[in-house]
Each structure stands twice: as structure tokens, then as C-alpha cells.
Amino acid sequence: MTHPSAHAPATDRGAEPTDWVLALGTPGHEQTVAMRQLHGLLVRAAAHQVWRMRSLVDGCSPERVDEIANGAADVAMTTLLGKLHTFEGHSRFTTWAYKFALLQAASDVRQQAWRRQEVRLRDLDPSDLQLPDRRPGGPEQEAEALDLASAMARAMHECLTAYQRQIAVALLVDEVPIDVLAARLGTTRGALYKTVHVARTRLRAELTAMGYLDEPRATGAAAGQHTTDPAPEQP
Numbered sequence: 001m002t003h004p005s006a007h008a009p010a011t012d013r014g015a016e017p018t019d020w021v022l023a024l025g026t027p028g029h030e031q032t033v034a035m036r037q038l039h040g041l042l043v044r045a046a047a048h049q050v051w052r053m054r055s056l057v058d059g060c061s062p063e064r065v066d067e068i069a070n071g072a073a074d075v076a077m078t079t080l081l082g083k084l085h086t087f088e089g090h091s092r093f094t095t096w097a098y099k100f101a102l103l104q105a106a107s108d109v110r111q112q113a114w115r116r117q118e119v120r121l122r123d124l125d126p127s128d129l130q131l132p133d134r135r136p137g138g139p140e141q142e143a144e145a146l147d148l149a150s151a152m153a154r155a156m157h158e159c160l161t162a163y164q165r166q167i168a169v170a171l172l173v174d175e176v177p178i179d180v181l182a183a184r185l186g187t188t189r190g191a192l193y194k195t196v197h198v199a200r201t202r203l204r205a206e207l208t209a210m211g212y213l214d215e216p217r218a219t220g221a222a223a224g225q226h227t228t229d230p231a232p233e234q235p
Contacts, residue, residue, distance in 0.1 A: 017030070020094075039074075042073035042077055045097075045105070049102045049105035049106055050065045053109040056110070057109060068105070071108060073105075080100045110177045114180045119170070121166040122174075124156055124165050151207060156168070159205075160199050160203070167196060168196060171196060172196075
């Protein structure tokens with residue numbers, strides 16, 4: 001079966017801009033060419049990711065891969081252009097751009113995979129926190145990991161509501177895409193993000209109180225300092 005990137009739409013394969021940000025942000029012929037080159041790059045990156053994950057989608061032919069990849073590239077390009085001002089040059093621009101396409105393509109594939117699957121909210125099961133059969137380290141590390149897993153399960157049952165546990169399990173354990181879960185539950189992404197945020201905050205506080213996590217260190221204004229950390233350069 002032919003890799004779908006071989007079917008990617010033809011693009012202007014001339015020399016890439018020496019300054020992508022300038023080329024994409026300045027109206028004119030150079031911007032048009034840069035836009036076309038960028039979209040072609042995103043399509044190829046997305047196609048590669050979709051092809052890797054194609055087993056998750058029933059009947060995923062090369063044509064279907066191309067369809068998903070092109071849709072993902074369109075969304076990724078819109079997102080990237082909206083964040084163009086955040087590119088700081090710590091990596092190559094194309095490397096930075098690839099991430100947008102890869103993340104969007106992976107998200108789209110997972111949504112396709114869950115489209116026909118039943119989404120069932122369930123509570124935490126002991127097997128959800130079981131350690132893999134093969135673990136690095138010796139008996140001491142294994143005992144510590146088992147102790148932490150047990151503490152995590154205890155904390156989830158003691159400080160989270162049943163609904164918070166169900167949402168956390170669906171998103172973090174069963175890996176249901178948040179858009180799919182929101183649609184099935186008749187709620188919003190924002191509401192689900194808030195539920196998970198509250199759950200994580202409570203778990204961290206509980207595990208800290210139990211001695212499994214260190215107290216968070218004050219930084220920035222909280223420590224009387226006026227320094228700020230640069231935002232991470234990522235999609």
C-alpha cells in the first residue's frame with residue numbers, strides 16, 4: 001500500500017523562506033508562496049501521522065488518510081498562523097510547524113476512532129493503576145511504585161466526587177477525545193477541562209498532605225520576585 005504522502009497535493013517546492021515569520025506576515029507574492037509551502041508541509045506531516053495511526057480507523061484507505069490529513073492540515077495552519085507571533089526561534093520553524101500538524105492529526109484520528117464506539121462513564125478500577133509487568137529498577141523501586149499507586153487510588157476515592165473520577169478515567173485512562181466526550185455528555189470542552197483541573201488540584205493537595213509530593217515552591221510574585229518565565233514554545 002502506497003504511503004499517502006506520495007499523494008499529497010503538489011506545492012511550490014522552491015527555496016523555503018529564510019525568515020518564515022516575515023514571509024508569512026507580509027502581504028504580497030512572497031506571502032502567497034510561503035502559505036502554499038507551509039500548507040504542503042503540514043499536509044505531509046499530518047499524512048505521516050494519520051498513516052501511522054490508520055489501524056485505529058476502520059477501512060482507512062489511502063484516500064481516507066489523505067482526507068483526514070488535509071482536514072488536519074487546514075486546522076493546524078489556522079492555529080499556527082494565530083500563534084505565529086509566539087515563535088521565538090529556539091528550533092527550526094519547520095520543526096515547530098510540524099508539531100501543529102502532528103497533534104491535530106492525532107486528535108482527528110482519535111475522534112474518528114471513537115465516532116462509532118460507545119462512551120461509557122465508569123469509576124476507577126484497581127487495574128487502572130496497576131504497574132506494567134516489566135518495570136525498571138529493583139524491588140525497592142517496585143515497592144515505592146506500588147505504594148504510590150495505592151495512595152493515588154485512595155486519594156481519588158477520598159477527595160474526588162464520583163463524577164470527577166469518571167471524567168478523569170474517561171479522559172486520562174480510556175483516552176476518550178475531549179470533543180467526543182463533551183458531545184456525548186451534552187457539555188463543553190471548557191466544563192470538562194475545569195472538572196479535570198479541579199480533580200488534579202485536589203489530588204495534588206491530598207498527595208502532598210500524605211507526604212508523597214513536595215510542597216509547591218513559591219515562584220515569581222509569590223516569592224517577592226518580579227521575574228517571569230518565558231512561555232513554552234509549543235502549539
